[in-house]
Amino acid sequence: EEAKSQVEGMEDAYSNEPKRHPSLKPASKTPFNAEPPMEILADSFITPNDLFYVRNHLPVPDIKEDEYELEFEGEPGSKTITLSLSDLKKLPKTTVTAVLQCAGNRRGELIEIKPVRGLVWNAGAIGNARWTGVRLTDFLKSVGVDPAKVKATQIQFDGYDTDPTGKTYGASVPADKALDPKSEVILAYEMNDEPLSRDHGFPVRVIVPGVVAARSVKWLNRISFSDEESWSFWQRQDYKGFSPSQEAEGADFSKAMSIQEMPVTSAFTYPKNGSKVRVKNGKISAKGYAWSGGGRPIIRVDISADGGKTWYVANMDKREPKCEGTYSFCWSWTLWSAEIPTPKGVHEAELMVKAIDASYNSQPDTTANIWNFRGVLSNAYHR
């Protein structure tokens, strides 16, 4: 996630970037990283394509549809197979509605505690979209691989995007996760019923529902099996969590787990975070989103206007019917709202929100206790 280190000597590489919506607020311009205004996030269950946060690690590849190649190498040592986009589009088509969330979403709150490396994100580095393409398991069957019989423990993905040394963005996901049809990992070529835009991975990206967005590799160029995690910088030296007392100096990345499933989170889209709100007619209005990794549905959203003395249960306004169950396979978010009754005489209040997921995990109370020098996994109560 450290933008600067990726761009030295690449000034020209950013001469062919796509146009972006003027409402996207850049956290960095080269590579381009931007989030929408918070207030639009809870306006619709599906985040519009042009307002969906963009998180690029490198210059945006400019891939012509008919030149696109997807390479596949199965168990180590097997022959590489190459497919075109039209080959992919001949395979069974499926759609999954899923959240993508940056590991660094809400990093701004960590920075208030103590500086961290990385882009300054507010709570908008998250979005919910309909992704259409080919299920990874269907793709594998089409090339003669039985997903149930794969011996490799990691599925690696590489993008077309390259750094100045020619290294590509890469990531990997445990095979148990990626090869289970219920995980609904897909090779997506449409986002909200339109072809992927360049910023979102045209023509093909991986979608790994329930998992940090960094593993949903854009501009997908290669799928391979391995017994090791991807050796990419972003898998090995980034996107990992550490104890609050671990400083960057001396951190042993090899001993920390790469982020996969993300923890439960929630945030206000209204009122603006950090603001004191006015009480109207004895009530405070609030709305926002809640989501958890691993497909775990949100079962409750609690809001307090008095520092935790009392908690008010929010209405779950928008969520998929399948997210009302008690187990997993819920990849999309829950949009909620609340009208919080306030005692007489109270004219101003500070709100906080926490969500609870179907494993009854809930959010940490305080940001300080989950601070980490990489500035990831910022999921304390939103205030």
Added chain:
Amino acid sequence: EEAKSQVEGMEDAYSNEPKRHPSLKPASKTPFNAEPPMEILADSFITPNDLFYVRNHLPVPDIKEDEYELEFEGEPGSKTITLSLSDLKKLPKTTVTAVLQCAGNRRGELIEIKPVRGLVWNAGAIGNARWTGVRLTDFLKSVGVDPAKVKATQIQFDGYDTDPTGKTYGASVPADKALDPKSEVILAYEMNDEPLSRDHGFPVRVIVPGVVAARSVKWLNRISFSDEESWSFWQRQDYKGFSPSQEAEGADFSKAMSIQEMPVTSAFTYPKNGSKVRVKNGKISAKGYAWSGGGRPIIRVDISADGGKTWYVANMDKREPKCEGTYSFCWSWTLWSAEIPTPKGVHEAELMVKAIDASYNSQPDTTANIWNFRGVLSNAYHR
């Protein structure tokens, strides 16, 4: 979990209870509920049978091995099949090491905030054992049911234990979970390589790894498929979580989710919780357990001796090799220890511990914010 309501008019029903180890500390005697002394819990990775916490809801059935019957009714309307214990023992035998934890474990800490209904448990209503028996999926295949083709959404279990009106203890688990071979749900007849004791469900109990122990029905008498959760009191009117501001009066159980997967937790087995500890040679010694539901491995245990200003990473002393992975299928606990360095001049400290699981969920900071009138899911930092 309300002991009293189950026992009215059942005084005689408790005349044939098994003998128990004198070290088990009863939280109630009829039904019998007891936990071992905390300090023994982290002594061994496998909790000894006679010191494993006991959580009975009703009198202990006295079942003769050759009279035991397991009834099975598949999709609604299908014929009931009856199996004997020797029928079961002819099926493929498998072993899974798994934690069982009571929903009310650590309820004592909630009671310190505000009274709750239910048994007063310290942090010992948890244990880790080797369970041997028949995988549910193997059992189903043996009676002609393909687990992959089951249409029902819930698998219901009923015990031989009955209340005064003749109703049995019952529970259910979502079919997605119970019918996935990777979930390793088993019909267990051995605990740590010995036949189950009466207190632990002789001759057969269900083990649903990663899920609240209340669903691992003891003295298993019946398995049935349904599109509804079990109608038992314990599924519908108990073992559910609520918002901290919800009082018992007026609580709508139909709108709360029955607990299945449990949230991440950790606890000190030494020093005793709530105690101030002496510093020796500039260090404080501590040890304990950590565990998370849904098979999520523990990836880190953080301890603070200064109220969260600094955090020390504990050593993970004992865990299964498969729990070192990044995904699920880790059902057993992690035993940890730490020698926490303390600044000069500090002679006494209060410790707190939090664990982080493979979804990077961690524990809530404070008990007050997760208080609930049923006194379940008490997983805040242990102090």
